[in-house]
Amino acid sequence: MGKTVKVGVVQMQCSDDPAENLENAVRKCREAAALGAQVICLPELFLSRYFCQTEDAEFFKLAESVPGPTTERMEALAAELGVVIIASLFEERAPGLYHNTTAVLDGKHGYVGKYRKMHIPDDPRYYEKYYFAPGDLGFKVFQTEHANLGVLICWDQWYPEAARLTALKGADILFYPTAIGWHPSEREAYGAQQHGAWEVSQRAHAVANGCFVVSVNRVGFEPAADGQGAEEGIKFWGQSFVVGPDGAIVQRASVDNEEVFVVTLNLEQIAEIRHGWPFFRDRRIDAYENITRRYIDAE
Amino acid sequence: MGKTVKVGVVQMQCSDDPAENLENAVRKCREAAALGAQVICLPELFLSRYFCQTEDAEFFKLAESVPGPTTERMEALAAELGVVIIASLFEERAPGLYHNTTAVLDGKHGYVGKYRKMHIPDDPRYYEKYYFAPGDLGFKVFQTEHANLGVLICWDQWYPEAARLTALKGADILFYPTAIGWHPSEREAYGAQQHGAWEVSQRAHAVANGCFVVSVNRVGFEPAADGQGAEEGIKFWGQSFVVGPDGAIVQRASVDNEEVFVVTLNLEQIAEIRHGWPFFRDRRIDAYENITRRYIDAE
Numbered sequence: 315m316g317k318t319v320k321v322g323v324v325q326m327q328c329s330d331d332p333a334e335n336l337e338n339a340v341r342k343c344r345e346a347a348a349l350g351a352q353v354i355c356l357p358e359l360f361l362s363r364y365f366c367q368t369e370d371a372e373f374f375k376l377a378e379s380v381p382g383p384t385t386e387r388m389e390a391l392a393a394e395l396g397v398v399i400i401a402s403l404f405e406e407r408a409p410g411l412y413h414n415t416t417a418v419l420d421g422k423h424g425y426v427g428k429y430r431k432m433h434i435p436d437d438p439r440y441y442e443k444y445y446f447a448p449g450d451l452g453f454k455v456f457q458t459e460h461a462n463l464g465v466l467i468c469w470d471q472w473y474p475e476a477a478r479l480t481a482l483k484g485a486d487i488l489f490y491p492t493a494i495g496w497h498p499s500e501r502e503a504y505g506a507q508q509h510g511a512w513e514v515s516q517r518a519h520a521v522a523n524g525c526f527v528v529s530v531n532r533v534g535f536e537p538a539a540d541g542q543g544a545e546e547g548i549k550f551w552g553q554s555f556v557v558g559p560d561g562a563i564v565q566r567a568s569v570d571n572e573e574v575f576v577v578t579l580n581l582e583q584i585a586e587i588r589h590g591w592p593f594f595r596d597r598r599i600d601a602y603e604n605i606t607r608r609y610i611d612a613e
Numbered sequence: 614m615g616k617t618v619k620v621g622v623v624q625m626q627c628s629d630d631p632a633e634n635l636e637n638a639v640r641k642c643r644e645a646a647a648l649g650a651q652v653i654c655l656p657e658l659f660l661s662r663y664f665c666q667t668e669d670a671e672f673f674k675l676a677e678s679v680p681g682p683t684t685e686r687m688e689a690l691a692a693e694l695g696v697v698i699i700a701s702l703f704e705e706r707a708p709g710l711y712h713n714t715t716a717v718l719d720g721k722h723g724y725v726g727k728y729r730k731m732h733i734p735d736d737p738r739y740y741e742k743y744y745f746a747p748g749d750l751g752f753k754v755f756q757t758e759h760a761n762l763g764v765l766i767c768w769d770q771w772y773p774e775a776a777r778l779t780a781l782k783g784a785d786i787l788f789y790p791t792a793i794g795w796h797p798s799e800r801e802a803y804g805a806q807q808h809g810a811w812e813v814s815q816r817a818h819a820v821a822n823g824c825f826v827v828s829v830n831r832v833g834f835e836p837a838a839d840g841q842g843a844e845e846g847i848k849f850w851g852q853s854f855v856v857g858p859d860g861a862i863v864q865r866a867s868v869d870n871e872e873v874f875v876v877t878l879n880l881e882q883i884a885e886i887r888h889g890w891p892f893f894r895d896r897r898i899d900a901y902e903n904i905t906r907r908y909i910d911a912e
Contacts, residue, residue, distance in 0.1 A: 432897045432900060433895045437889075448897065452900055469895065472820070472821060472890065472892050473821070473895075473896065473897075474774075474817070474821055475773075475777075475896070475904060478774075478904060479900075479901070479909070482903065482906065483909045483911075484909075484911065507859050510860060511816075511820045511859060514813050514817050514860050515817045515820050517810075517813045517817070518773070518813050518814045518816070518817030518818075521810045521813060521814050522771060522772070522773055522814060560810060561806070561810035561813050561814075562806050562809065562810075591810075593771050594907070594908065596734065596768065596772075597732075597772065597774070597907065598731045598732060598772075598774070598775075599904075599906060600905075601731060601751055601752070601778075602774050602778070604781065605777060605778065605901050605904045606902055606904075608893070608896065609781050609893065610778070610781045610782045610783075612782075612783065
């Protein structure tokens, strides 16, 4: 193996106590570092329950500046452990202006930047458009001594454009902090298919772009804060996973439990796979301009 | 079920005798129509062996005009059977100018148009850049009474941009006539992963765009015309398949045998899936302009 990087995946359950979640995340980062991790990714909005299940202005008080108190804590932890930490946070940019933001904390260089979620969902129990303004920083790659880290967030997973643009900026690995799960009433009929589509989409990003993909989800059931019915809430999928540039699953966490795992990725596999499948070479960049249209209506 | 369409998949083996391949294709189209098919798709370049295994000017004589003799034959067959036929051909546009082209023949309206392969591969045993100029007709959707048919070809399968642009033009179904297989010497070590990446990529197109995907491959072993070693040649994968807009495989043909199958697709599933996953709504068309760049070099 040539140049390698050890990536730590922290699949965690989140309670309604931010302080408790922060300590749990810190503990799990230590665990990943003890297993040799050099780059550690936490799930989306790991400091709280997935509050977007309802629309309630009370939850804006969970937001903080980025950089801010949590990035300072994670920056110190990254320095202590000698790792890079990818931390998804609820960013307060100004009163009344919030983003779903992921910060990158480097043990050597401190806070190296943030990515603001570009694609914002709005579906029953995923009312994110209420909370988050769409990102305005574009697609981002963070250069670290271990690898070039592309950072995207959850709903971005469904957009080949997001993966492509991040890969074209030189990402070796696409990280997706995530909070996705089943409506319990749908699980039996649609659960396998929904999860399958999610995993397939991200494996395809790895193949299309010849890079690694790391998707880090939360786990467990969280009731909706409006408490409408005992069944109301989201059962998060867990099943955080790592994919190689050949599209094969490297490792996948369980569906029900918290889990920390570390995988060694051989970055030389990127060039090897791209030599076999030289997709970047043959892109028809002269014919893609309509990608910037909402829809191409018949003339 | 609301509006449905019955799609016929013709997975066939191709000999070095074009007349024999044409009769085989005609026979199999009749078979599909007898099973109720309304739209029938043939594999890529079904009239010949996959001649791109070597670079030899002799093979240019296999090319014909499109429309031309084969589309006339297929047009008559489509009219007789009351179906639409998607036929992949080696197009001579002018002496010395050739394309990898797919024609659509409608039983009621005759020749309705053609698509010229936009992404042209060039890999060991797939020397297509020698034979085919890149397509210059853009991405295409053909409206028929059964469905809006998006037509792409083989190497296009690996490009999310091609699927996206065709879907944005209103395709209900993306058809991919294909000729893909293993180098026999690689099959044991890489065969499963190569095939897996291919299938995953196309399932992801169905998910990302909320449409059906139909991929029609050839089957069997074809020796290289230059006869360099008994092992030299391509073992085509077969495994033609149909995917729903939820990303689930509807049906898949065998790896080794010719096969004709017909599936009934419920086109109302497209809106149903897109209502659950409204990906088109949230595309960041304000932030995709760099898709038209070859690579986004660091500044």
